[in-house]
Amino acid sequence: MDLKKKRVAIIGAGPSGLTACKHALGKGFRPVVFEAADAVGGVWTRTLASTRLQTPAAAFRFSDFPWPADVSDDEFPRHDQVAAYMAAYARRFGVLGCIRFGSRVLGAEYAGAPEQEVAAWERWSGNGEAFGDGTGEWHLTVKHGESEEIQKHEFDFLILCVGRYGVAKHPKFPHEAGPEVFHGQVLHSMDYSRMPHADADELIRGKRVVVVGSGKSGVDIIAQVAQVNGSKYPCTMVYRHANWAVDPNLTWAAFFEKLMTSRLAELMVRKPGEGLALSLLATVLPPIRWLIAMATEAYYKALMPMREHGMVPDHSFSAAMLGWRISVLPDRFYDMVVDGAIVLRRCESFGFRADGLVLDGAGGERVDADVVILATGFDADRLLSGVFVSPQFREIVVGRPSDTMLPLYRHCLHPRIPQMAVVGYAESAASIYPYEMMAKWVAHLLDGAVRLPGVAAMEQSVAEWERWGRWARRHSGDFFLKSCIATVTTWYHDQLCRDMGYSPRRKKGGGLLADWLQPYGPTDYAGIQ
Incomplete structure (x- = not known):
C-alpha cells in the first residue's frame, strides 16, 4: 500500500487545521482542507476589536515559526496580529494551496465495514493502522460558496479541526421570562x-x-x-x-506563572495513568502547590x-x-x-x-x-458531533453523559471510529502548541510511525483520563472545562513523544535542573517533525 497516495481531508483552517495540514504535507501527503470562511485563522478572523491573546506570545506560537520581530515574547498580541501570524504560517509552509475556502462540510459518513462490525474490532480501523485495510473511506458532503452547489468527496482519512467555539450555548428560562x-x-x-x-x-x-x-x-x-x-x-x-x-x-505575574507550569509543578498534581511512585508524590507534594497558589491569590488580591x-x-x-x-x-x-x-x-x-x-x-x-x-459559553460537543451523519458516531464521539473528557485516545482517536482523528479539542493554557503536538502525532500515525495498542488498551487509557477528569472536576469546584489538560500538558506531551519515538526530555542545555524547573514551551518541541 502506497501511503503517500492516500487521500487525507481536514475540516477547518484554524490553528489546529493549519498545523495538521503542515505536518501531513511534511510526511508527503497532499491533504485537502475544507474551510467555510474566506480566510485562515478560525475565531481570530472574527472577534472583538479589543481582543488580545490570553497568554504571552512566547507561549502561543508554533514550535518552528517565531513571531515577527516587532512582537516581543512577553507581549499579548492583538487579534489582528494573531490572524496575520496564522496567515504567514500558512504561506510559509505551503498550506494555502491545500485550502478550499468557502467550503462548508455538511456531513461526514464512513463507508466501509458496517458499524456493528466496526464496534467489534479488536484493533482500531480493523488492523491498528491509519488507513485500515484500504477498503474503508469517508464520504464528505460539501456546500461550496454562496451557491446551492453540493458536492460529494471521498477520502481515506479524516481529521476534524473544528475547534470548540462555533455553536452558541443559550440559557433556558421559565415561561414568559425569556x-x-x-x-x-x-x-x-x-x-x-x-x-x-x-x-x-x-x-x-x-x-x-x-x-x-x-x-x-x-x-x-x-x-x-x-x-x-x-x-x-x-x-x-x-x-x-x-x-x-x-x-x-x-510585576510578579510571570514569576508565579512559571512556578505553576514547570515539570516540577506537575509532580504536585495527579496525572492520568501515573504509577505508584508518582501517585505518592502527588499525594505528598500538594501542600507546596497550595502555598504557591495561596501566595499568587494574596498577590493579586492585594494589588x-x-x-x-x-x-x-x-x-x-x-x-x-x-x-x-x-x-x-x-x-x-x-x-x-x-x-x-x-x-x-x-x-x-x-x-x-x-x-x-x-x-x-x-x-x-x-x-x-x-x-x-x-456571554454564556459554547456547545463544543454539538459542534464536533454535528459533523457525523451516523447517529452512532455522533453519540460516541462526545462520550455522553461524560462532561469531563472526550473519549479519545491521546485526545485524538476514538477507539471505535475508524480512519478519523480529532486535533484541537483539548484545552490548555496556550492551546496552539498542544494542537501542534497532536498534529505531529497524527502525521506520524499516517506515516506508519506510531504503533497503536489494541482497542481494549486504548479504551483503558481513555478511562484513565476520564477518572483523572472526574478528580480534576471535584478539585476545581465544578469549574472544570471539558478535556482541559492545563495542569498536565507536559505529561500529555511526554506520552506523545514516546509514541513518536522521541525522548520526552526536551530541554537542550541546563541539564536535569532545567528540565524540572523551567517551564516547557513550544520551542522545546521544534525538533519533532
Missing part, C-alpha cells in the same frame, strides 16, 4: 464578536447594554462597550460567579481591587488552574468600574422583562436595557 418578552435586542457573544467592528460599535453606541457572564468573552465585551459609551451609558455585567481575571502587567467590587472568585486559584478558568483582564477594567462606565451586578438567576432584566426572581432588582449580550 428573550421573547424583551422589546430590545438579544444576541450571543459569538454573534456580536463576528460582526464587523464598525457595525458592533454602532449596535451598542448610546444604548443601555447588559452583558451576561464573567468569563473571558464577557469581560472583553463589557470593556469594549464601556470604551465606546463611557459613563453616560453605563454597561452592566450580570454574573453568578466571579472568575480569576488577572492583570498580566503586574487588584477584587474585594472592593465583589469580584473575588468563590474558588481558589489552584482550582482555577485545574479547570483553566483564568483570563486576562482588559486594560483599565477596574478604572472603568470606578468611573461608572461599568456596573457589576452579582445574582443567582435572571430573567427578561419588556424593558430589561430582573435579577433573582420576579421581586428582584431590575436592570434597564436596550441590548443584552449573552
Whole structure:
C-alpha cells in the first residue's frame, strides 16, 4: 500500500487545521482542507476589536515559526496580529494551496465495514493502522460558496479541526421570562464578536447594554462597550460567579506563572495513568502547590481591587488552574468600574422583562436595557458531533453523559471510529502548541510511525483520563472545562513523544535542573517533525 497516495481531508483552517495540514504535507501527503470562511485563522478572523491573546506570545506560537520581530515574547498580541501570524504560517509552509475556502462540510459518513462490525474490532480501523485495510473511506458532503452547489468527496482519512467555539450555548428560562418578552435586542457573544467592528460599535453606541457572564468573552465585551459609551451609558455585567481575571502587567505575574507550569509543578498534581511512585508524590507534594497558589491569590488580591467590587472568585486559584478558568483582564477594567462606565451586578438567576432584566426572581432588582449580550459559553460537543451523519458516531464521539473528557485516545482517536482523528479539542493554557503536538502525532500515525495498542488498551487509557477528569472536576469546584489538560500538558506531551519515538526530555542545555524547573514551551518541541 502506497501511503503517500492516500487521500487525507481536514475540516477547518484554524490553528489546529493549519498545523495538521503542515505536518501531513511534511510526511508527503497532499491533504485537502475544507474551510467555510474566506480566510485562515478560525475565531481570530472574527472577534472583538479589543481582543488580545490570553497568554504571552512566547507561549502561543508554533514550535518552528517565531513571531515577527516587532512582537516581543512577553507581549499579548492583538487579534489582528494573531490572524496575520496564522496567515504567514500558512504561506510559509505551503498550506494555502491545500485550502478550499468557502467550503462548508455538511456531513461526514464512513463507508466501509458496517458499524456493528466496526464496534467489534479488536484493533482500531480493523488492523491498528491509519488507513485500515484500504477498503474503508469517508464520504464528505460539501456546500461550496454562496451557491446551492453540493458536492460529494471521498477520502481515506479524516481529521476534524473544528475547534470548540462555533455553536452558541443559550440559557433556558421559565415561561414568559425569556428573550421573547424583551422589546430590545438579544444576541450571543459569538454573534456580536463576528460582526464587523464598525457595525458592533454602532449596535451598542448610546444604548443601555447588559452583558451576561464573567468569563473571558464577557469581560472583553463589557470593556469594549464601556470604551465606546463611557459613563453616560453605563454597561452592566450580570454574573453568578466571579472568575480569576488577572492583570498580566503586574510585576510578579510571570514569576508565579512559571512556578505553576514547570515539570516540577506537575509532580504536585495527579496525572492520568501515573504509577505508584508518582501517585505518592502527588499525594505528598500538594501542600507546596497550595502555598504557591495561596501566595499568587494574596498577590493579586492585594494589588487588584477584587474585594472592593465583589469580584473575588468563590474558588481558589489552584482550582482555577485545574479547570483553566483564568483570563486576562482588559486594560483599565477596574478604572472603568470606578468611573461608572461599568456596573457589576452579582445574582443567582435572571430573567427578561419588556424593558430589561430582573435579577433573582420576579421581586428582584431590575436592570434597564436596550441590548443584552449573552456571554454564556459554547456547545463544543454539538459542534464536533454535528459533523457525523451516523447517529452512532455522533453519540460516541462526545462520550455522553461524560462532561469531563472526550473519549479519545491521546485526545485524538476514538477507539471505535475508524480512519478519523480529532486535533484541537483539548484545552490548555496556550492551546496552539498542544494542537501542534497532536498534529505531529497524527502525521506520524499516517506515516506508519506510531504503533497503536489494541482497542481494549486504548479504551483503558481513555478511562484513565476520564477518572483523572472526574478528580480534576471535584478539585476545581465544578469549574472544570471539558478535556482541559492545563495542569498536565507536559505529561500529555511526554506520552506523545514516546509514541513518536522521541525522548520526552526536551530541554537542550541546563541539564536535569532545567528540565524540572523551567517551564516547557513550544520551542522545546521544534525538533519533532
